[in-house]
Amino acid sequence: MTEDHLHRIRHKPLRERVVSAEEAASLIRDGMVLGMSGFTRAGEAKAVPLALAERAKAQPLKVTLMTGASLGNDLDKTLAEAKVLSRRIPFMSDPALRRAINAGEVMYIDQHLSETVEQLRTGQLPPVDIAIVEAVAITETGGIVPTTSVGNSASFALLAEKVIVEINLSQPEALEGLHDIYIPTYRPTRTPIPVVTPESRVGFPFIPVPPERIAAIVVSTKLDSSSTIEAPDAETRAIAGHLTEFLKNEVAHSRLPGHLHPLQAGIGTIANAVLHGFIDSPFHDLTMYSEVLQDSTFDLMDAGKMVFASGSSITLSAPKYRDVMARFHEFKPRLVLRPQEISNHPEVVRRLGLICINTALEFDLYGNVNSTHVMGTQMMNGIGGSGDFARNAYLSVFVTKSMAKDGRISSVVPMVSHVDHTEHDVDILVTEQGLADLRGLAPRERARVVLQNCVAPEWRDALADYHDRALARGGHTPHLIEEALSWHDRLRRTGSMRPE
């Protein structure tokens, strides 16, 4: 090993703690709880978990793995296949791990992303034995400077018995100064979280861990995985168009200013495409207060549309990553990365009055949204931060294409098969067909605008027929309870929601 890494460990006594990934992984014992960096494929520790998976081949062991959110570099796949995971908290998006979760082999605790560390610090989740945090540097005082995400890393490191730091030499040192590490004070004597604008800086630019708790330092060079979002298509462009028109109308009616309110957008192709659509909008001086900063954030900055973005991670496509890092000095003054507890905090979300755009798997006539479970049973990814944002939003928008699987599935159904966001938390629904504004409407009225505006033409009659027959039976939220989930049952049996 060369000595290249040493200048990144500015607390000199800690330089003696540099060990191999295998040695660091040997600190992990069967039954432990690990708190690892990593949020939506950004900034996860890489070397130690891979060494752990390798070791498990000869020496089986099980751990509870907590992270910020999903991991890149196939780590969840590798760990799941090595059967190292007994319990996974609070988010994932890997197909192999998903299979293990749905088979009941891994216990998955699907949580609001702002809540994990609250439960941890109050002893309502089992304590973290070892935190494993990717860093670009360790400061003179032993402070850990994270890389492309903050996630839950700060609280994991502060609460864990021992900390393993992975210094990633491929992550540019210019990232230092990007982060704002603020930890809320203990309840019930907590003081207000002082974030009052997306730009607010209220904490340290590093995680202030006592150096003696850093048990091992590993040097790595593996890059983050690129984001998997797809390019906008005609349908996502239509969704973006409907939402832009709607927001222009809100501005015209003085319900929003021309720079809108700070924006939040969920991870994924559709939400990214919607934000992309703002490049051609009349909105200006936009800000973001979101979890994940995707390609669209930087494209909006380059287009002169966005002035500042706050997130908990930066997750980019490969070309965008190269471009952003090459001119990081241009973006850095307009960015901050925060702990996910702060990026997603109900207090701050409500205070800033966010416009929140999240993706639905399906929604129903009355505006209930399912964003996690296929056919009410099979976990896709998890609720992530969507609940933190949608509940407290100024405007809570959910987007989806009106159909899936070549039209065999309608994303608009009589009753969702699982509820993540209740009718109370959903203001606006958008598909490529159009936009339903549910604000101030009773369930029967909501059904009318959903039917008119959001449903694919080939599914409209069937859904209207269900609603008419339910209306005849009455009720505040009319349903034919014996038939409400029949579309999902048909899908399960025949692979299509279409009548047999």
Added chain:
Amino acid sequence: MTEDHLHRIRHKPLRERVVSAEEAASLIRDGMVLGMSGFTRAGEAKAVPLALAERAKAQPLKVTLMTGASLGNDLDKTLAEAKVLSRRIPFMSDPALRRAINAGEVMYIDQHLSETVEQLRTGQLPPVDIAIVEAVAITETGGIVPTTSVGNSASFALLAEKVIVEINLSQPEALEGLHDIYIPTYRPTRTPIPVVTPESRVGFPFIPVPPERIAAIVVSTKLDSSSTIEAPDAETRAIAGHLTEFLKNEVAHSRLPGHLHPLQAGIGTIANAVLHGFIDSPFHDLTMYSEVLQDSTFDLMDAGKMVFASGSSITLSAPKYRDVMARFHEFKPRLVLRPQEISNHPEVVRRLGLICINTALEFDLYGNVNSTHVMGTQMMNGIGGSGDFARNAYLSVFVTKSMAKDGRISSVVPMVSHVDHTEHDVDILVTEQGLADLRGLAPRERARVVLQNCVAPEWRDALADYHDRALARGGHTPHLIEEALSWHDRLRRTGSMRPE
């Protein structure tokens, strides 16, 4: 009319605005939006809405009625039967109005109670034409001093074009000084809400309305209706016992201090009984940060167990009301009433780390809670503040008896027929059978503790059988989607969930 009321109108020019209820009601025109005081049968305007209902007999008209929450004095019944209501926001609990809502005659917008005025001040709900607010007095500057509730009265009065004040001579003048009227600043430049303890006083003791907007003053003498809660029975005592044992264990494990955290309890017999149970507990120096202060609050104060209570209304049984008002000077220093936006604010709820106890209509194997809809269709009352509290609680507890209708209904079902609180927002479930601690558990594990601890013995086999067969099919949240709502369908067809 005597002149008794005049000293209560301390702003002398306003004394000229005193008119009859009929004259005041004549300001109301067809199609208007009314914002009225009243929160859980406390402090509603009484004379003007009754005059309005009377007038509608000869001269039909329709209005949108917004309040804090439910109304006493059969006002919702009278207004519904007079067919005055086209739209009702955000909560009600009257059987006659419920029938009209379920028949689709009144459009009911069932909202989180902290959110109505947010939507109102941002123009996302139609503007209030006339606010009608019950008061004990009008100050020298024209400030309105509310009576037994604050609810949404302050924002209604501040946002309405005109204000009608009902000076209620039966409400004791000693109520003045009880209220703390704080209105959050506008978003997105809002500053933190400065409430940091249940005791925090951060606003005015009156609603600071410009006197010229007070269009009419009416004098009334009708008392609030008494609360309808029933005395604790063996089952509610058992629920209280399970919860007390659980909390003692949390204290023993240092997850809670001996004075617990501030308590919130939903309105109703079970939640009141649970609080009552704390009289015989070892907990001490308790505080409340809740919506409604019920009999149990004052009993806990008298028992030396509770030191302070913050709410948005005081709703008492008839004997307790007489007792409390007779020695109000003893209680007043230990009470504050706030706008429901503040009593229920996610920011404050999360900050204070509340222990929240709310009532479920039914819950399912996986911890999803229905608190509003019978058989997924018929509205009972509304979600009220339960969502504001449960989502942001330190500990979110839902209580219910394990069976209803003489055992024909199990309150624990395979899948709830309507979701108000998702699995993510529910920590603890309690029935008279026992308590399920769902924290940190995956759905399959939750199902096991729910089956073991919460289900009535006569329903346990049927529910375990459902779960076993669902498990065989797999999935993160195992369900037989074709059978998940069959218990509710049977209830609909036969009046019982029992197999035919």
